[in-house]
Amino acid sequence: MSAALLDWVPHSRPWFGHEEEQAVAAAVASLQVAAGPKVTQFEGLVAQGLGRRFGVAASSGSNALTALLLGLGVGPGDEVVIPAYVCTSLHHAVTLTGATPVEADAASDTPQLDLGAASAVLNENTRAVVLPHLFGLAVDWTPWASLNGRVGVIEDVAQAIGGRFFDGAPLGGRGRFAVASFYATKVMASGHGGMILGDDEGVLNRARSLIHNDRAPMDRTHLSARMNDLEAALGLIQWGRLPDFVARRRAIAARFDAIKFNSRLIPLPRGAGDLPFRYVVQAEHRAAADDLIAFLATQKVAAARPVERGHEIDAAWAARFPNAARWWATLVSIPCFPALDDEEQRRVILAVQRWCRR
Template identity: 35%
Template sequence: MSKAIRLARPDVGEAELAAVADVLASGQLTMGPQVAAFESALASAVGTAHAVAVSSGTAAIHLALLALRVGPGDEVIVPAYTFPATANAVELCGARAVLVDVDPETFLVRPELVAEAVTARTRAVLAVHLFGRPVAWEELQTAVSQDVVLVEDAAGALGARYRETPCGALGLLACLSFHPRKIVTTGEGGAVTTDEAELAGAVRRLRHHGIASGQPMDISTPGFNYRLPDVLCALGIPQLERLESLLAARERVAGWYTERLAHLVGTPSVDEGDRHGWQAYVVGLDRRDDALAGLRAEGIETQIGTYAVHHLSAYRDRGSFPGADAAFERALALPFAGTMTEDEVDRVSAALARYA
């Protein structure tokens, strides 16, 4: 029987092992120097003045919205096709997630529909660069007034660029994830990036119980324990140092897939002048469920692209979204990692061709 092909595999090696070993040997597993070092490297990679490491991508969205003082009575626009964490974080602030439909080909929110969804209660738009493809940022900016804040859900877009600007530096704040399926991983983890010192400071306080730097004996606003420990930040530092080579490896694998599949299924692409972040390689086909079951039976791990949020019980009162429905029904995430071989891509592509 052929060896199983995993859905994803993080590209970690000796540098990461050594960095983690150094932290373990130091005995300073959290609240130490590696957090600041990781944040500095991340801010440099994204091109923002500040980066604040937190425990997950979900925590990053939650704290970014709280730093903006989003709360009860407010609305935040969210794509109807996205991982549920995007909408969940809004609701956890006490605000309402207003779903907006997506283009079923690009999987991205439609700016003209965002414009139609804005009300007097709209505080922000969570713009999701889904699977690493940058949102049409200028169109989105035009769609809303200046008092509506654009926040990037760039969980899968570290390394991606909209024109010449890195994803993570487009919005007033941006939220990143370092889950093992992301290009840079800390195992679990996330971060908020911004150029605004006041917002960065608010996120720092909120991730640490509400305790402000230099004021350990007082808490003005209750916060959370959303810290990212040193041992995980140490894992991420050598990953960030290799960001360009990690992305180049994923671009190579994506190119192999596209060569073999473009005439069979809908394959991912990017607008001219942009750079895809390649968090995942997600195709579209009519027989998605058959392909999902068939490839798994052959030892090839696959997964749905992501969720149509309005299909979830918590959000079934938010309306109908045909674009999200089409994306949800057709999208299939193929095994994807920078470490994949061309033979593995051949095997996945041949198996998928039977369902095209």
């Protein structure tokens, strides 16, 4: 890394230490670097932690979702409901099955997927609804429970593993299935990697057969999307440290809460079980959000929109999804991750306060 970049407070950084180094070195020394016993152990621990019977590891969260949908028999002619306000990986995961992703608007009072909007686009072709716990903020599950019984909700805990529902149950344990991601910027990092969690052994076995392509029949779709033991070795250590990661994120977010915000900039509300994967603030309008990101860059603090679209937000899209368009335009994510040290936190606080005083 260049000296110039070392001066910056990054938007995200994994928290690795001596334990991770030892675990990866041991995996290399074992010569078992493809999928093996570490992956099996990792699957079991994550499934148990989320209150699930089974876990199936994959090479990424996106591939986990694609394999799950294929395991459910989703394909051409089917539809899968996804949020309009979400990263493009969900869209790509659905389209890889041949099915059509159908966007639904966010709520007006939270960037989470709106139940009414999702319900309005359901039809006889709908096979599933993907429900992310955006930024580690827990979705209120109670109103979603009936939809889960009708269609099947897939909880996306890519940004929320380790978080809790309002009653203390783990996020990822309530939907018909859940998918997780262990990418380098996520709550816990194995470099790349993802996982399907659920209780339906038949569906998960079909998903596993799609991920594991060895000796696959020529006439069947297979993904060749395994996690390997090097990634799982990292993941096992990170899983053991997850409670510390969660506590650290909450402590940093609590420190940021003391920033002297004003009407131009307000933090998104959090609940007791939420996991601040991102510390997200809302500016009064798009120009203010752009200005905040640019100003923080002059202070060498990396900030970003917490959701990036694969296309420009045009008038037609904004008219269809007005709440998603507003959240996209006004929300900004500032650095909040466990490896953020005290001095870096101080720099973030000072930079945001300077902007608020401008």
